[in-house]
Amino acid sequence: MAERGFKVRALGEIAIRTANLEAMVAFYRDTIGLEVLAGNYSDGIVFFRIAEGFGGHTSVLALFDANAGRPELAPSDAPVAGGAGSTLHHIALSLPFEEQDAVRAWYDSRGIVYRVQEFGWIGWRGIFTTDPDGNTVELVAYDPSMLDPAG
Incomplete structure (x- = not known):
């Protein structure tokens, strides 16, 4: 534990x-496969489960x-910016x-444009695509055989 106590x-x-909630919900639910959490979504927010998390959250x-x-829901007066105009990198x-081969086959079957990048210094391979707002979404996996000792 750090000296800060947490x-x-x-x-x-x-x-x-x-600005395009319906298309974004469809992408993360139908293309990426995230589960929509149960709830009343008439209020302008939709939650998707990513993983179990920590401590019950x-x-x-x-x-x-x-x-x-x-x-x-919009703590800023700034317009919604996706893609290159967003401060979100990915x-x-x-x-x-x-499961990465299945991702590629799934994307191919749906005509989804993607790119694959390997990160040998850390042993990761990412499959990158974009959501309807232009945000980059990576599905990343670790494989120790991909580690490049040269970094």
Whole structure:
């Protein structure tokens, strides 16, 4: 434990403000395969389960409808910016290395454009695509055989 008395142990939530909630929900549910958490989503927020998380808090992706007319959902007056205009570089979601071929086959069957990048210095391979708002989404996996001793 650090001298500050606390230590972050997991990612709790990724929250994205979107002007295209319906398309974003369809992408993360139908293309990426995240489970929509049960709830009343008439209020402009949709939560997806990413993983079990830590201490009873499920790790989630939250989509906030920028057009919901609720100021608390848009803490900034700045317009919604996706893709290159966003300050978000990318979202990386982990899965087993053995499932990456299935990701590529799934994307190919749906005509989804993607790229694959290997990170030998850390033993990761990522499959990158974009969501309907233009945000980069990576499905990343670790494989020790990919570690490059040269870094």
